[in-house]
Amino acid sequence: MNTSWNRSSTIFVDSEAIKYNIKKILEDRQPEDQVFAVVKADGYGHGAIEVARAALEGGAQGICVATIDEALDVRKAGFTVPVLVMGLIEEESAQLAQEHDISVTAGDNIWLKNLLQGNTLNGKLAPLKIHLKVDTGMGRIGYQTVADFLEGLKIISASPALYLEGIFTHFATADEADTTIFEQQQEKLKEFLAVVAEKPTYVHCANSATAIWHSECPSDIIRLGLAMYGVNPSGDTLALPYKLKPALSLKSKLIFVKQVFPGDTISYGATYTAREEEWIGTLPIGYADGWHRRLQGFHVLVDGQPCEIVGRVCMDQCMIRLPKEYDVGTEVVLVGTSGTQEISVVDIANYIGTIPYEVLCQFSGRLRREYN
Ligand SMILES: Cc1ncc(COP(=O)(O)O)c(C=O)c1O
Numbered sequence: 001m002n003t004s005w006n007r008s009s010t011i012f013v014d015s016e017a018i019k020y021n022i023k024k025i026l027e028d029r030q031p032e033d034q035v036f037a038v039v040k041a042d043g044y045g046h047g048a049i050e051v052a053r054a055a056l057e058g059g060a061q062g063i064c065v066a067t068i069d070e071a072l073d074v075r076k077a078g079f080t081v082p083v084l085v086m087g088l089i090e091e092e093s094a095q096l097a098q099e100h101d102i103s104v105t106a107g108d109n110i111w112l113k114n115l116l117q118g119n120t121l122n123g124k125l126a127p128l129k130i131h132l133k134v135d136t137g138m139g140r141i142g143y144q145t146v147a148d149f150l151e152g153l154k155i156i157s158a159s160p161a162l163y164l165e166g167i168f169t170h171f172a173t174a175d176e177a178d179t180t181i182f183e184q185q186q187e188k189l190k191e192f193l194a195v196v197a198e199k200p201t202y203v204h205c206a207n208s209a210t211a212i213w214h215s216e217c218p219s220d221i222i223r224l225g226l227a228m229y230g231v232n233p234s235g236d237t238l239a240l241p242y243k244l245k246p247a248l249s250l251k252s253k254l255i256f257v258k259q260v261f262p263g264d265t266i267s268y269g270a271t272y273t274a275r276e277e278e279w280i281g282t283l284p285i286g287y288a289d290g291w292h293r294r295l296q297g298f299h300v301l302v303d304g305q306p307c308e309i310v311g312r313v314c315m316d317q318c319m320i321r322l323p324k325e326y327d328v329g330t331e332v333v334l335v336g337t338s339g340t341q342e343i344s345v346v347d348i349a350n351y352i353g354t355i356p357y358e359v360l361c362q363f364s365g366r367l368r369r370e371y372n
Pocket of ligand 1: 038086170206207208209223224225226227233
């Protein structure tokens, strides 16, 4: 990520909020449960390494990422805690994982056999740590039948180059009010676990939503993503049983202020026409920063007041209607609070028709990051 920003559009990350959210989630779980902080996609846009640091200080005991490169970045930053790649890595990267003590996911026996036949592992190093992924209904990756899974267990126990560290699954509907599919997945997981002779260190299934709304569901590891960042993983479908603190706020500054007159138009396509004499401010943030083009008509906060985004959001800039003249340099809140008003990533997601995860991940490396 860029580290020499000279533009005022800034993401502020509250490390204390990350620590608070981890503690809050753990209060509702079994004492032996561990949090692995999910910092894939650059820590959901917050900055992977800084989030990992805060999370570990806040009680997390491991890190989850999606790719081998993200795992290597975590190791390069000096973290020595367990790191799990939850997605599939290519067999050629397995030795890298082994060298850097990175745990990887296996989702079928073709992958395991290719790994062993390809001789990609280093016999002088400790065995590669494997988490077997079981597809109980997510339909993404993982063992689909108990017979294949059993064969996978045998392949691992017969190979000195491999070590079974974990077994896991992922729920598709843990953030929904209807628990039918969730319960079916739980039952299916039990069928897989019934054939495991010796339980590995970790059997895990909990993401944020499972940890929050199914706190009775056993999981040695909570793979904690969105809730750690203080955002409701259901959007606003399910109410949180306790308050979480949003870790991210996004602020910018007015970089240009002008008066316009009835009939004057704003931005590409001239989709906004001033109805009266109006004050228009320009912000140095646009869709290339992750400030989505569909946010036209949404609002930001200036001086505690909602101000409409007028005209099309451009790649690097957007315009807002001000209630009066404001100085260039005036602070503008795009996510967070100003006075009594608040804009959340859920508000933004609802406005543009997506989920808060996507809003956060799309905040680009062009935005300055500041950490408390
Ligand atoms: C396998 C797996 N576990 C855990 C998570 C974290 O999910 P959440 O951010 O909802 O906690 C993800 C994220 O997509 C995931 O893919």
